[in-house]
Amino acid sequence: MIEWLQYLPEQKPKYMAIKKMIISLIDKGQLSSGDQLPPERQLAKLLSVNRSTVTRASDELVADGVIERRVGSGTFVSQQARPQARRVNWHTYLISQRQSQSQNERRQLQQLIRRKPEKLIDVYSSDLPLELVPQFQFPALTWQDFITAQALETPRGYQPLITAINQLDQHNKRLFFTEEQLLMTAGVQQSLFLILQGLLTPGDAVAIESPSFFHDSTLFEATGVRVYEASVDADGISLTALEELIIKHRVKLVILNPDYQNPTGHVMSFQKRKAVVHLCQMHQIPIVEDDVFGWLGFDTTRPIPTLKQLDPDNVIYISSLSKIMGASSRIGWVAATPQVIEQLTRVQHEMDLVPSIMAQVMVTLAMGDPQFQTQLDQLKGMLQERAQATYKMLERVLPDWHVYLPAGGYYIWVTYPNHKLRLKTFIDHQLAVAPGSLFGLKTDALRINFARLNAIDLVALEQRLVAIIKATE
Template sequence: MEWKPKRGSGVPLYKQIAAYLEECIIKGEFPPGSFLPSERELAKKWQVNRSTVVSAFEELRASGIIERIQGSGTQVSSVHGRFPQQRVPNWGHLVEAGSFLPNYPLIRKIRKETLDHELIDMASGELSPDLFPANAFQTIMAQQPFDYHLGYGHPQGNLELRQTLVHHMKKWRGIDSTASSILITSGAQQALHLIVQCLLKPGDAVAVEDPSYFYSLPLFHSAGVRVFSLPVGGDGIDPDDVLELHRKHRIKLIFVNPNYQNPTGTVLSLARKKRLLELSVRLGIPIVEDDPYSLTAFDGEPPPTLKSLDPMANVLYVSSLTKIVASGLRIGWIIGPQAVMERLADAKQIIDFGHSVFPQWLASKFLGSDSFVQHLQALRHSLGRKKDLITFALHDLLPTEVEFVEPAGGIHIWCRLNREVNEQKLLKQSIKQGVAYVPGLVLGSNKNCIRFTFGRAEQEQIYEGIKRFSEVLKSLLHDKSGESSVNVP
């Protein structure tokens, strides 16, 4: 639980806040020269009047701990009793100088708002807590001895988990693999990061779906990689678009999320999957298949993976347990040629000395148990129900304002607004009304689109979430100032 001032404790709220901020400053959370959050932000976060925070700031200012910088905010003083030396590092400059780029500002804002406030979260790409198999995990922990060696372990990940995954991949996704062709990663996210860092160099060109999850990642730009778009239609990308991109830019890798694509929910048709593989073989371009969603198929019949259709080992297959078990386990994996796995495993060793042992043990026991089969059935049913609830709410509340295609799996629904609105304002006011979503512009070049994640909200919250959004949208559509063509993040 984050700190909050205590009402009724006998100590005035502003004194508690001043003491807490002073402690944060002394402990280095806000070093000399850094800026404190604004009075308004803190008042909102701690649910107190702004004047209470103003009084707390006054106390600190009177002691010389902070100072107001006209037009910039409130800065921790470089010189006061506790920091006699002037030579403090310029943290502000350092945090902007690194080559690893920060998240896009809109994504940071959405994340902060969903963490700080009780919103209906239709933004975070994960399952709602009631869908985590908590009971099955408790049974495993109560009944099975944890007998793993707690050392650094094998660079590619725990052997038992990799063997379990060999069976899992064959049974559920039609993919042949061996333990040596699997690398365990911290979610699919780390798998993508390792691939970008180890297999590409600055200036290399990659082809990426537009819109797509990949677009929301500064990973590519941090690595100096040039990103080119493959537009996503109702059937996914058109593989022949790769030909033109390759002719112009010499594409090094193709990144696709063919099943229940994030954000559009589309499935790349079998014919297009085959064509993409054919082009990959002909042009000698490897494909990174990111496949976290295929097992969420609501009717229980997952579409085939590219990897299962790939006789030439042209596909590097990436998946994780985030969308089918629990995001916090941080279990992901890559399947590919052994030489590539060894290279990526070596990089993972340098970065974190291999994946944490305990979640690997838990994941292996769970995936190998009957509880997994039951869990998956219940999960698909529940996600299908949530999809029905959100499509009902959208039809009911926004019948003419939005268009969408119902997905057959996954956790997201992609909506197009039928009239232009100021997207920044729409998001800001929706958050104010207590609902968060991801605006399309952080996921690619599509304007006036919105991704609602129905997997994260509880069933009872879904109608209410869309209702809050619809009220904001309708008020902006009726308010001239809400219409705008300036939508840059």
């Protein structure tokens, strides 16, 4: 007779220890195909565990094909219980993976959008509607043209595109780079991944804002980096909270989004920028400046200097054209010292993450359109009109909510006191909107992409919000 307890490994959770024990007994030949196992109640007593623990272990062993239940007879070792014949239980494997609240909420919103219900209002998606994407003229191209263009590729990207990006930065941002300071990427997400992969090691800590688009980002998990969050307000990140994180967790990198911050739309003040730069200089910590929305400021007469302008050597600047040309453009860039760019370039090529030559050529042609800057200015004008119209509607319809009118980008940030509102309520009303929990907030807030709201959609959104409020009263 098997002395069950002596074979139970010291492992937690206990149901996994029971699974491991039974499989081990089969492997050693102490249990054979067709052998009957003790009843679950008796086995729980023998192992000094709860019956529910044995039941869960049995359920998974049945799913794995190791044991089988016979109605009226009991539980037996399966006839197919040979170790080499067992299959991976993908269901158990997949559901055991970590799923945070924000990841579950994103999945629900994405499922709603994919279903495309007739009355769907989508102010969640983070891209421009088709009618706002600038219309560029392209010459007729052949596949041979793209092959020929490869002759102009450098390790850092397509040379004409590097030149065009440099000119764009100089004209709009007053940023001046040498060619050795620029690296083309497939967008801001890839830029940040290369920085985390190339400059940090697993276990290093980074600091981000809260709320932030990068809350719960899989980039940090994929690179083994620990992430800590410091609160922000209308003026920018809290210096006290940031310094506490730096000291307590030995932060190696600070990631900031100072212009039209995602999700709040706030702009970090000039005084706060200087203070943040000074703090990071004191602790010798580089800053990553995410400026993907920086091209979409409504008032460009007196722009606040970027962090990169304030500290060219210690700030790594990342941006992209996805918020202007649409998400499918898949072109971004990193601006940093030549030493950093050389390291990131090496990582990019080792991991085969070089952006498509086709995308680089098409974006270069778009930027060479004589109307590029004019269309960019027109886009900013249209976005400003939609921001103001959305703001006025929300102020009128939701007087108890706090609505922040941004000065650029395409997000309006709303906080509200009604704690009865939950994501399911919005989904039930076919309204896709980003709750504050996606960005790391426990308080109630919404991010609304006003860029996706023409006059007709704005009226529909107003009616939908009124209906949602009434339904929860």
